[in-house]
Amino acid sequence: MPELPEVETVANGVNERVRGLRIESVWLSFKPQTFKTPAAEMLELLEGRRIERVRRVGKHIVFDLEDGDLEDGRRPHSEPGNDGKLQWIVHLGMTGRLLVSEPEVPVPTHTHAVLRLSSGRELRFVDARRFGRLAIHRVADEGEGFQGPGQEPLSISVQDFVRLFRGRRLAIKLALLNQSLLHGVGNIYADESLFRAEIRPRRMAGRLRRAELERLHVSIQSVLREAIALGGSSVSDYVDAAGVAGFFQLEHKVYMRTGQPCLVCGTAIRKVVMGGRSTHYCPQCQH
DNA sequence: ATACCGACCTGTCAGC
DNA sequence: TGCTGACAGGTCGGTA
Numbered sequence A: 001m002p003e004l005p006e007v008e009t010v011a012n013g014v015n016e017r018v019r020g021l022r023i024e025s026v027w028l029s030f031k032p033q034t035f036k037t038p039a040a041e042m043l044e045l046l047e048g049r050r051i052e053r054v055r056r057v058g059k060h061i062v063f064d065l066e067d068g069d070l071e072d073g074r075r076p077h078s079e080p081g082n083d084g085k086l087q088w089i090v091h092l093g094m095t096g097r098l099l100v101s102e103p104e105v106p107v108p109t110h111t112h113a114v115l116r117l118s119s120g121r122e123l124r125f126v127d128a129r130r131f132g133r134l135a136i137h138r139v140a141d142e143g144e145g146f147q148g149p150g151q152e153p154l155s156i157s158v159q160d161f162v163r164l165f166r167g168r169r170l171a172i173k174l175a176l177l178n179q180s181l182l183h184g185v186g187n188i189y190a191d192e193s194l195f196r197a198e199i200r201p202r203r204m205a206g207r208l209r210r211a212e213l214e215r216l217h218v219s220i221q222s223v224l225r226e227a228i229a230l231g232g233s234s235v236s237d238y239v240d241a242a243g244v245a246g247f248f249q250l251e252h253k254v255y256m257r258t259g260q261p262c263l264v265c266g267t268a269i270r271k272v273v274m275g276g277r278s279t280h281y282c283p284q285c286q287h
Numbered sequence B: 001a002t003a004c005c006g007a008c009c010t011g012t013c014a015g016c
Numbered sequence C: 001t002g003c004t005g006a007c008a009g010g011t012c013g014g015t016a
Helices: A004-018 A039-046 A158-165 A172-177 A187-196 A210-229
Strands: A023-028 A050-057 A060-066 A086-091 A096-101 A111-117 A122-127 A133-138 A270-274 A277-281
Touching: A004 A050, A004 A060, A004 A096, A004 A210, A023 A039, A039 A086, A039 A133, A086 A096, A158 A172, A158 A210, A172 A187, A187 A210, A187 A277
Parallel strands: none
Antiparallel strands: A023 A111, A050 A060, A060 A086, A086 A133, A096 A122, A111 A122, A270 A277
């Protein structure tokens, strides 16, 4: 499902609804693949913590956690050797959702985590295909916390962006999907950015001219910012923390428009497969 | 370093 | 109506 704009929308929505709340109790599905940190350990570490805030890093949602106070003022997790700061890391995979719901709302099928919060509401992680992942990240002393694998597309400078692709002997489309270079761009926004920058997806990353990379840098940032402003793209089932769909799919110029006329020149949009992913482009506008 | 493939999963939709 | 196959926003690991 989700790329940077969708993850950002979810993270912001969840943050507004859960920031400052205490995690009173936790239920987990114990499906092993979902839990990068073993579920029993995660359960133990989450219960009683307070959620300081929720934000996006790449395609990951990061919950900064604090020790939660018990009624008698003791701190349940401050035993020796267990006092580092923790983060709860959520990756939505293809179909993952984070929903903040009233407890009366029936729990959807494929729910893998339920956090009962001090507001009385529940934070639910629902993921039909189970490509999503949950983990606890322990913040090293004086560390910055979870950083993600690559650089942030919204804040990377042109110089760093250009440097990222220097000497890379792979197609620019595949380079954009490589999360250890830039993190957050997925299949939709790779195609849409390349269209805006008028670059063919098969062009070799290391052979792009500086002017082309500069166009791509601008295109990626503008596409992502516009998509965030519209709440992301809802192609089939993506929804935000309140269960509301996004609208950026209405702005797609090439993604899922195979055979339809290019909105700039009228040429039929072409679809090819690259790295096992559908890739859409205009053979006239993109060079 | 890169390319390509299958694997991991369920749901949906087109075609027969 | 029901079955089959293709495909879907993502990543990982193996083998060239």
